[in-house]
Amino acid sequence: MVVELKLAGDHIDRLAAERALLRRQARQVQRAEELGPSWMGEEPIWVVAAHLPVWLKQARKPVRFAPGCYRVEPLGHLFLWIAANELPLRDALVPFLVARSGRALDEFARWVAPRRSPRRVLGMLRHLAMSTSVRKELLWEFEPTEDPEIMARDQEIFEVLLEARPQLVKRLLEEGRREAHLEGHLEGSLIEARKACTVCSRDGSSSSAPRTTRASRRAATWRRSSGGTITPSSRRAPPKRCSNAATPPLSRL
Template sequence: MGKLDRFAKETFAEETSRVTGGAAAWEDAPEVRLERVQADGYLRVLRPEGLAFLAAPWPEVRAHEEALVELKLAGDHVDVREVKRALLRRQAREVERVEEREPPWMGEEPLWFVAPHVPSWLHGVRALEPVAPGCYRVGPSAFQFLWIAANELPLRDELVPFLVARSGRALDEFARWVAPRREVEWVLSMIQYMPMSAWTREDLKRRFGRSDDPEIEARRQEILQTLLADSPEVKEQLIEQGIEKGIEQGIEKGVEQGQQQGRLTEARAALRRVLARRGLALSAALEAQIDGCSELATLGRWLEQAVTAASAGDALA
């Protein structure tokens, strides 16, 4: 299982109970007997009445104990093979439920297929009945076959488990919308795993940079350290970049210091020339005073005073 798949399923697991108020729950799917036919997970219905007033597709599962969920994320193939495999997994789960009970269960296992969009080929082989924005009933079918097009779903808090399947501009829109609505840990994981555009990723990184809240900042640092530990090549790259940046900054600072020192040397020399032309002798103490001055403004003031001063001491007063 890839990191994006794991993130999506963890989001489904964590968000489902929260957004439905405990009316539904996500369960990881076990392998079915020896066939190794494994779905992404199930939506377990705990309180059907709690789903009635949520945005679709939630109300569609109220008449069932569970629904098998297939998650296809941005970049995943959604061709006829994947749909056939999903149908096979649904059938395997249905057989499992029949074998679990005595007398045998006589129901039909629903299938919810979550993907960024409805593929064009599906329109040619199936009848799609719109149920709600982004939700289509697929027919003909003896069981509930629901296609959930994440890119078409409205941005609603209770739909976050489905919205993680968005792609392209719709994914960018979702990422910017959901970021201020979730904990920083979840947002940082989203930034790391979801294939949003570079512009959106950088924008979110800026928005979720260092926090003034010490508790949030501590969690953020812990997450970043974990991410770096999991990606040693990135950590090494950052170290190298830091060294290069330090060298560049050191060179720049050295140049600035050299330029400043040059201006001080020239200012001291100009002051001494004026004093010498006017015949104002410098004592050892006054020489040391000039050499010890590191402020251009002070040297400039002494130079102006040297033009009219009666003595070198008055010029450096």
């Protein structure tokens, strides 16, 4: 028997169907050569896809005899088209259910994940075109655990992924170097900030004395020159101007 598995995104037009029938005929000839003239059988073909295409409904009038299963004329029982989206979720049908698409594929992924090993689930996540939300949901199922057997399997899966993807190792190393550089830069900035604060505090306490000393010197110089005393208010007051009475009239000028 010839089985053609069409995953989501594969062609299921008439040319794809004719090529599948050509491969079925090649297998028919091969078996006839292997078994000799005494073999009078017929090699059947099953085409598994997500759904039954419209062109096939119009051109061949397939007959539905079970959920998701159609006989395609004129070959009848020799040509079966299996619509995976219509199949029920059964363990025996998993080889056909992987051909689902859209929401039906997401439903199958959620259903099958607890029934398969982590390695099989990762293979399914890599090769099946499920939605991004469901893929992330299944990845989050690999929660941290203290079970040594599960931890050993997780480590094995991780090592296999790293060996198969050298560019992933390079990316992880680059991100590690970038984070280390950023942490070193932040730590250096904090150290510089602490030094600056220390210097500012020292400058503030030492600069007040010279200002007081300069003010005292100006006050002493004024007292020596005028023989008076100085107060804070008199230091800020502007110099007095001559009164209007002392100003000679403009006519005299």
